[in-house]
Amino acid sequence: NAGVTQTPKFQVLKTGQSMTLQCAQDMNHEYMSWYRQDPGMGLRLIHYSVGAGITDQGEVPNGYNVSRSTTEDFPLRLLSAAPSQTSVYFCASSPTSGGSTDTQYFGPGTRLTVL
Amino acid sequence: GQQVMQIPQYQHVQEGEDFTTYCNSSTTLSNIQWYKQRPGGHPVFLIQLVKSGEVKKQKRLTFQFGEAKKNSSLHITATQTTDVGTYFCDWGTGRRALTFGSGTRLQVQP
Numbered sequence: 001n002a003g004v005t006q007t008p009k010f011q012v013l014k015t016g017q018s019m020t021l022q023c024a025q026d027m028n029h030e031y032m033s034w035y036r037q038d039p040g041m042g043l044r045l046i047h048y049s050v051g052a053g054i055t056d057q058g059e060v061p062n063g064y065n066v067s068r069s070t071t072e073d074f075p076l077r078l079l080s081a082a083p084s085q086t087s088v089y090f091c092a093s094s095p096t097s098g099g100s101t102d103t104q105y106f107g108p109g110t111r112l113t114v115l
Numbered sequence: 116g117q118q119v120m121q122i123p124q125y126q127h128v129q130e131g132e133d134f135t136t137y138c139n140s141s142t143t144l145s146n147i148q149w150y151k152q153r154p155g156g157h158p159v160f161l162i163q164l165v166k167s168g169e170v171k172k173q174k175r176l177t178f179q180f181g182e183a184k185k186n187s188s189l190h191i192t193a194t195q196t197t198d199v200g201t202y203f204c205d206w207g208t209g210r211r212a213l214t215f216g217s218g219t220r221l222q223v224q225p
Contacts, residue, residue: 042217090157103148106157
């Protein structure tokens with residue numbers, strides 16, 4: 001199993017550009033989520049999904065969209081990039097959605113800089 | 116709403132000293148997970164605690180879940196430079212969104 005994969009690893013955008021961060025998992029996990037981590041800070045939840053076709057907002061959803069058309073993929077779209085979105089983005093998956101086995105498996109991250 | 120505090124935010128120790136980080140909740144948790152993130156890396160799962168009063172050990176790491184399931188601790192005995200990183204707790208309450216604590220950054224001076 002590849003686990004959780006994220007592309008690209010690094011990205012530089014100009015203010016106002018849009019892009020999609022890709023995330024895929026091959027573990028048939030129901031739950032997937034996106035976090036951002038600013039330098040020296042903790043992880044803040046952007047959006048999450050408890051299964052294909054179901055998404056919900058986390059703590060900091062503004063400026064981001066997600067969709068979950070398949071179990072495997074959970075892309076994160078930046079609609080109009082802003083310098084405040086410069087961060088490291090982590091995708092994670094978990095076997096269940098808030099149940100008793102909530103171990104999350106993280107991808108390697110995408111380091112995004114918005115100029 | 117639920118509040119989970121992770122303390123301390125940062126700790127600097129000499130190699131060989133012990134280290135402890137705590138996650139404290141205002142409400143009962145169904146389970147708690149601990150993760151380690153090395154500098155420049157991604158969070159990696161360490162352990163899950165589910166039962167009241169549970170204690171688990173991994174070599175020099177000891178994890179505890181409080182009797183009331185409102186707090187948890189991670190204790191490292193005789194720290195080494197390889198222990199450097201940020202330690203996060205993550206908890207489940209039966210709600211759908213899984214939430215992380217702010218993390219404790221550990222620096223170990225050789």
